Amino acid sequence: MSDFLLKMTGVSKEFPGVKALNNVDFYIRKGEVHSLMGENGAGKSTLIKILTGIYTKDSGTIELNGRQMSPQNVLEAQAAGISTIFQELNLIPDLSIAENIFLGREPKDRFGKIQWKKIYVKSTEALKDLGINIDVQLKLKDIGAAIQQMVALVRALDINANLVVMDEPTSSLDDNEVKVLFKVIRNLKERGVSVLFISHRLSEIFEICDRVTILRDGKLVGESLIRDISHGELISKMIGKDSESIVSNKKKAIDFSTKETYLTANGISSGIMLKGIDLSIRKGEIVGLAGLLGSGRTELARVLFGDDQAANGKIEINGKKVSLKHPADAIINGVAFCSEERKAEGIIPNMSVADNITLASFSDITRFGFFSRKKQLQITNKYIKQLSIKTPGANREIKFLSGGNQQKVILARWLALKPDFIILDEPTRGIDVGAKSEIDKLIQSMANEGISILLISSEMEELVKRCDRVAVLYEGEKVGELQGEELSVDAILHTITAGHNRKLQGANK
């Protein structure tokens, strides 16, 4: 018997205008953690969707445990032993955690009545196994993205799986949660379960994976044991050119003390989340917000954009006190906000790439009050090029783009507004390494034009690479600021820990 669990051979799939997969061979061994790597739009999710019965392949074969299969839907794939956590979580926000875990396979007693108690007990235990203590009767929409991931995971694990497929499970998790997930993955591996793990964060691939398969433009370009490949080689294979061009280091320190201040926020408090935060940003400065999930980063951004109201504190822009009661107030003051919730607040699925990009910059695409298609295409094509958005054209409906490319479109929308101040909440989540460095350059060039930038990222390395200064938040308080020489990943972590310890001491007093 072979030690391969899965053999996909000669798989091809074409969409109108795109050859998403071109004769790809993809093998997974039993009990290994295998990564599928490639730039945005390389075909990773498409391959997974074929494996799990969401798309039908144009050609090729799939063998699981030596047996040919051709799943027609997710349930068939599950029955064959393949569980999947998709890039877009397919959970139901209005149902409880427990209901989501057991959806479609609720245990029933002999009279056919659903055994709710059993459902609650089992869900609670399963989550506890992953180190999460939570009331499983809470509605899914009322819990954070990270716990939602874990719910999807528990749901997947509960089905007796030989293979667990995870398409970018860590993109919305913070460091601690990634650790929990990795513990779970190692646990699966010990039980002989294979894991297909997709992530754009190289450090994660090198930490958790045994082997990697690399796709470029729908073609297989390489396959290797992780221990036999370097970061540089992996990147080069993915992007098809030398990786040197994209490996960037820490940002050079610039002295901002003589530059004009753009925004000052003093004593910002809101609800239970923010406790008296002070923050100032100068013109052309890139300020990062670091902190764990739930530290108040997004909440602060929402206050600065007028999405939430500060209960206390004041905000000045260009030296004048402003009242930001609504996003419109912020926009009038030159503020833009590229939010992390791209599904909910971001894309309009049935509209074209062009319409999605120019949605907010209406005045730029009208001439004497008339809509100018030409202008719209000009702007759209500029960003398609600048951000290397993979699409057959400006008119393609955005829902057909890969996850990372949709993210780039949202980013383009805010850039097209040419704001004075832009808040970027996890702007490169789900974006591949090559495009990330393009976005880095773009952010920097905006700053060079005098635009102030507030950057939220859970990847601390990126904050260090991109920011002039980083404010560290812990449980709604600013616990430190780092800049110049003192700014490093270690220093950020240290500041968070110090904040945590101070809190503990405070609580013990």
Ligand SMILES: Nc1ncnc2c1ncn2[C@@H]1O[C@H](COP(=O)(O)OP(=O)(O)OP(=O)(O)O)[C@@H](O)[C@H]1O
């Ligand atoms: N349903 C669809 N209709 C049309 N085109 C599609 C569809 N699904 C995917 N594509 C196209 O197929 C290509 C591969 O997309 P896929 O989602 O597999 O990329 P990916 O490697 O997962 O990228 P990402 O890292 O951004 O998630 C892209 O060009 C995408 O636009």
Ligand SMILES: [Mg+2]
């Ligand atoms: Mg994808």
